[in-house]
Amino acid sequence: MNVREHKIVITGTMGAGKTTAIRQISDHPPLLTDVANTRRDESDKATTTAAFDFGELDLGDGEVLRIYGTPGQERFDFMWPIVARGALGIVFLLDLSREDPVADLERYFSAFGKQLGETPSVLALNKLDAVEAAPVALFQQYLEGRGLSWPIIPTDVREREHVLDLMEVVLSLNESLLTEES
């Protein structure tokens, strides 16, 4: 039987928490395609995702929702927009413990190109323990400077409810767009 796939994409740097987020809501343990991390300067992780991870929620009637995590290493950046094509939404997951999360976001924006304005998107700020307060206003200004108005949500993807909140905002964005279109 052909399975009809819908997808939501989570993208972010190595170690940002993409696989952890997927694990929270997938029916099955996420399918991982890890390889040895050849860029220990980017992240301390021993392995990292080579192609992509995905988790799955069975919607019944032959439909599934797949949550894809893009590969973290920059050498795979050509794949990011390909994975996100046709997605219901993209969650940009930022690791606030990294040295320059704004620069990280900039790299992802460059890679996704015009897809940024086409797919409902959310900016999720993860690893809040690393900072005194989530720099939401900073990212608000950054997005405004690029003509983007996205929800910016401090999160902890180790918590299932937080990941479900992110998914709810992606769905609500689509719902709003449907209303605006009709």
Place this chain on the structure above:
Amino acid sequence: MSAKPSTIACVGLPGHERTMVRLVTEVEAQNLERPWRYGSPDRADVVFLDPAADQLDGHAVSPVTRPALVAVINADAPTATQTPLGRPALTLRRPIDSEAIRQTLQTVDQRAARHPAYTEGGAQEADKALSPAPLGLALHEAMVEGATRTSWRLTFTDNENHVLILHPGRDQLRGAVKRLGAEPLHGGATVTRARIASETANDDSAIGTDRSNTLYALLWGLGYRTEPALPLFGDPQRATIHLRFWPRIGELDLDREELRALTRLFRRSYHIGDAARATGLKEEALIALMNGAWLAGDLAVDASTPSDRSTRRPAAKVTPKLIDRIRNRMARAS
């Protein structure tokens, strides 16, 4: 200096403090902007009084001069919001010295210059204690009035003298806070409404476009949690509302229906009734949410939705039915 001297008096202060006040008027006359003389409370322009003193009974202030009252209180005492002789315009904490007295007189002069009614009793007439009215009611009353009168403010004071001040009529995020936590706001903070006597009063110094996390979260929480949830942003049946900014809601612990409502209102303007129908959230819950957004400066009222909301089309395959199915499936995962 040819101006007619104003009269200063003391009520309920111990002898050494009375002497100090008197000495300031006599010895430091050259450091004062205008002449002062020490006199009787019933003819005074300014009265220093200790609201906790026993011997206040029998004293009265003149209904004609209606002096500015300066409460002199102990260092660890809660701020006096009322005295047996009326509402104090200023508070001095012990120990008081000549410099504090001189500055107090200077402040009285400055306020009088900006608002002549101030030393003529205007401040006392304008002051109005809002407690023990429910906080939501007090906020609503002040905000509705504040929309047309920029010169009103709300002051919240807890028992430890921490202060939050709201200026309802200002366009930007309004407020000044000195370590006032969220809990006291809902646990018996004193709420007073007063006409602004001076734009440069010390406690107003932080007012402006401050979007600091502390004040922002405090204002969001104040609007969102205060009961009853009466609309602070205007007539909810007529006003259209949308979110100018996505709220920084990390600490508010909103449920999914509320997140859904925020997302809808982030995308476009709604009347509150339409927003309630679109999101399934009760109007009262929506009003509470929008009260928080409004106090914190995230809400736009009667403004068109900005056209730069980036994404303009949903994903090709998405339908309302699909969204419902995913949502239901997620709820089971919850």
